[in-house]
Amino acid sequence: MKVLLINGSPNKEGCTYTALKEVADTLDKNSIETEIMYLGVKPIAGCIACGSCSNTGKCFIDDKVNEVIEKLPEIDGIVIGSPVYYAGASGQITSFLDRLFFAGSGKFEGKLGAAVVSCRRGGASATFDQLNKYFTINCMPVVSSQYWNQVHGFTPDDVRKDLEGLQTMRTLGSHMAWLLKCIEIGRQNGIEKPERETPVRTNFI
Numbered sequence: 001m002k003v004l005l006i007n008g009s010p011n012k013e014g015c016t017y018t019a020l021k022e023v024a025d026t027l028d029k030n031s032i033e034t035e036i037m038y039l040g041v042k043p044i045a046g047c048i049a050c051g052s053c054s055n056t057g058k059c060f061i062d063d064k065v066n067e068v069i070e071k072l073p074e075i076d077g078i079v080i081g082s083p084v085y086y087a088g089a090s091g092q093i094t095s096f097l098d099r100l101f102f103a104g105s106g107k108f109e110g111k112l113g114a115a116v117v118s119c120r121r122g123g124a125s126a127t128f129d130q131l132n133k134y135f136t137i138n139c140m141p142v143v144s145s146q147y148w149n150q151v152h153g154f155t156p157d158d159v160r161k162d163l164e165g166l167q168t169m170r171t172l173g174s175h176m177a178w179l180l181k182c183i184e185i186g187r188q189n190g191i192e193k194p195e196r197e198t199p200v201r202t203n204f205i
Contacts, residue, residue, distance in 0.1 A: 001180045002033040003077040003112075004068070008093025010041045015118035016081040018159045019151045022166050023079055023116065026173025032077075032180060039064060039092060046095040053103035065099045072104060076180055077112035077143070079172075080131050087123030089130050101134050110193040112176055112183075113140040116149045116169065118159065124150035139196070143179060145172035 005024055009016035017036070024034040045061050052060040059065045080097065082089040089097075101108065113135030117127045128148050135142050149172055151165035152158070159165065 001076045001184060002035070002074055003027055003079060003176065003180075004071060004075045005034060005036045005079040006068075006081060006093070006096075007036060007038045008080065008082040008090050008096065009118070010090070010092065011083075012038050013156065014083070015151065015153055015156055015159045016083050016116070018156045019116045019118050019149075019165070019169050020079060020081045022169035023114075023173040023176075026170045027177050030174065030177035030181075032177045037064070037068070039096060044092050044095045045099075047098045047102055053105075057103070059099050059103040061099065065096060065103060068100055069104045069107065072107045072111075075111065076183075077114070077176055078108075078140075079114045079116055079176075080134070081116040081118070082127060082131060084117055084119035084123040084127045087126045089117075089127050094130075097131075097134050101138055105138070108135075109139040109196075111140055112143050112179055113138075114143040114149060114172055114176060116151075116172070118151045118153070120154045121152065124148065124152075141179070143172060143176045145169075145175060 005020045007017050007020055020036055024036055027034050050060050058069055082093045115128055115131035117124050125148055128150060132142055145168045147168045149168060151162050153162055
């Protein structure tokens with residue numbers, strides 16, 4: 001079992017990474033393989049609505065979006081981390097996720113999802129809500145913790161002093177590991193994910 005953690009901050013080992021690392025360390029202790037992916041600082045293009053992904057299964061813009069799509073068959077859970085910018089997720093992670101979830105579409109179904117946000121003071125709950133919407137529109141069970149998955153601080157050292165925030169990350173990691181193991185036991189006993197009905201689209205004109 002493997003969980004991919006995506007760092008949507010321009011700071012490779014900043015506050016967002018500190019939170020994600022706490023989750024990853026807990027997953028590792030529970031025998032779940034982890035990988036933390038750093039998106040880097042280069043601009044990430046938004047979706048250009050070309051529609052080519054519906055035919056190819058990958059994004060026309062060949063970058064880390066396609067790298068994640070290729071990894072999906074071996075991934076059982078995804079944790080998305082972002083700093084808070086103006087009470088929302090970073091533009092970088094937003095552009096990345098718009099393309100990833102549109103091009104990847106049904107490949108996310110049944111995989112566990114969780115969002116982690118870091119902020120100096122406010123805007124965390126709005127960002128948390130924004131990120132969770134990617135999971136809930138793609139038939140992904142959302143993993144919860146003991147509080148909203150957020151840490152506070154201006155520097156990684158500040159975050160390490162946020163004992164409640166770090167505990168929330170550890171609880172999240174424990175819950176994700178537990179659910180992954182439960183799903184695997186169910187699969188071994190013939191319990192598969194639910195079959196979906198043919199999608200119905202209603203246009204409000």
